[in-house]
Amino acid sequence: MPTTPTTARPSGTAPSGRAGPGASVTPDGLLAPDDRPSPDDRLAPDDLLARHRAVAPAWQRLLYAEPLELVSGSGNRVTDSRGRTYLDFFGGILTNMVGYDLPAVREAVERQLARGVVHTSTLYLQRAQVELAEKIARLSQIPDAKVFFTTSGTEANEAALLLATAHRRSNQVLALRGSYHGRSFATVGVTGNRSWSSSSLSPLQTTYLQGGYRFRSSFRHLDDDAYVDACVADLRELLDVATAGDVACLIAEPVQGVGGFAVPPPRLLAAYAEELAGTGTLVISDEVQTGWGRTGETFFGVEASGVVPDMITFAKGLAGGHAIGGVVARGDVMDGLAGRGISTFGGGPLAAVAANAVLDHVLDQDLQGNARRLGAVLHDGLHRAAERLPVLGEVRGKGLMVGLELVGADGYAPDPDAAAAVLEATRERGLLVGGGGLHGNVVRVAPPLTLTAAEADEGLALLVDALEEVDAARR
CATH class of the missing domain: 3.90.1150.10 (Aspartate Aminotransferase, domain 1)
Incomplete structure (x- = not known):
């Protein structure tokens, strides 16, 4: 669609619908109708970019020299x-794991919209949420699995870290170099990629192990078996010199996403899990990007290593673009929190019906x-x-x-x-x-x-x- 010039506006209003000194505001805090962006303004890419830059944080990245607005x-x-x-x-x-406008997903959401219940929260029973949790618990292969839904991968990893540190009564965490686990305070604290570590402050004490990014690793000259042996020897040393014992968990992506789709040798995660098995340290597999069969090899990425983790975190593609995330964990770990907890939006009616349709489609097809x-x-x-x-x-x-x-x-x-x-x-x-x-x-x-x-x-x-x-x- 060609760019439409911005029309002149009354005195006292800012261009593109931003409130100026004399702009009128409705009781609900919104700009009055005459001061809101017109449809033409909303579809003018150049104007939209300027408006974005005026109200969005500088660190919110856009792709391309001329950023895109995708409309259909x-x-x-x-x-x-x-x-x-x-x-x-x-x-x-x-996140759009099954493409765009998949009929099964659209129809499921439309049916839920027609019922008029868009939101209820986890304070109420939700049939679609329970059905989805049952499927995920079964697919995870985690024994006695229970599921808690969130709205994103960041929130899922945050919940998993809370569960692990509460279960182990420790704030010590092992993570991998080159990892990315989210943008919240705790998940930034376990992200081993300085490009995405916006703060050195953290509620956690994190020790970083060798990961799957071998191209620039200090062990890059080694073959698979020697690389794994060197990584495990490094883990043993780090446990002795960089931790106080009683480590809460190891969190790892089977394939590092933001890190550039780095893949560890097949035996690495299994070797780490075996080394930690006698310590009580929990294993969290961050499957936000590798879940639901994307690797082609297994349904969850961690399965390729032969490890059954204590927790799996998930998000992104599960609901075909609707916001959902979550943790599936051992029942004793999930039930271990002393305080109460809910999720206002996690696994809500629209996201749950969409996710059921997506998951069924992934499996059936x-x-x-x-x-x-x-x-x-x-x-x-x-x-x-x-x-x-x-x-x-x-x-x-x-x-x-x-x-x-x-x-x-x-x-x-x-x-x-x-x-x-x-x-x-x-x-x-x-x-x-x-x-x-x-x-x-x-x-x-x-x-x-x-x-x-x-x-x-x-x-x-x-x-x-x-x-x-x-x-x-x-x-």
Whole structure:
């Protein structure tokens, strides 16, 4: 849609609906109708960006030199406010897991809306919430599992940390280098990625272990078995010198998401869990990005290591874009809090019916198998591209999680400018991807699980073309 010029406004009001000194305000604190943004204003991308910058925090990042406003979607494609359509290979940071406007999800939400109950809170019985919890408890393989719903992955990890520290009567936590677990006070305190650690203050004492990001690890020269042995030896030393004993938990992502889809050797998490087994330390698997079959290999990422954790946290794709998160944990751990607790919005009626529809669709349509098959197409094609494109230092990930490490001419130095250029080049070609990594030099590719074979081929071709352009421009 073309940009519509902003119309003149009465004296005393600010442009684009922001209240000026003389703007009239209704009793509920809203701008009076004449002072609110018009529909044309809301759809004017340039004006919207200025308004965003005026009211949003500076640290709230937007992608692209000219940020997008996405206004509609269907299948695995989205359309922006200028009418341009894109194949979406990032899915709202892995959240639109079954694409856009899936009939089963839309119809479930519409039925709930027609009943008139949009919200009740966890103070009331909710049939859809109980049904969803039963499914998740069963799929988790955690014995005697119980589920607590939240509204996001950050809140889910916050709840898991509360459960673990209360159960163990300790605020000591083990986390992995390169990890990301959320933006709240406690979860920032266990995030091993300084790009996302906005405060050094924390209610927790965190010790960081070697993780899955081997490209720049001090142990990168080791093969899988030697790497795991070195990591476990390092864990033993850290337990002796950096903790006071009685560690509450280890929290780990089976595949590090914001860290750039870094994948540990298959045995690493199992080796850590085995080493900690005799200490009583709980194991939390952060499945906010790896859950629901996205890795293709297993339904929850941690299953690939053979570990049954004490807790799994989840969020993002479960409700197909509706806000939901949660923790599934051993019953004794979940029941261990001394104080009362509720969730005002967690697992609410709309999110719960949407999540049930999404989960049923994922299982009925074998979307885990789809992630495995089409993920192989993307990985194979990008590995072939890496053989001839020096800018592409490493291709990694699992299933429909693909990380592309972009490097300088020496084949090692991080090149965040190249990653930014790839994001712009893919957008120009009609493809949306994401970024990540400690140094901002990783391109993340994570299409919806409903990706088709034709879309996989199309997206791969566009992505490789963009990489070729960026690589050629550097020579």
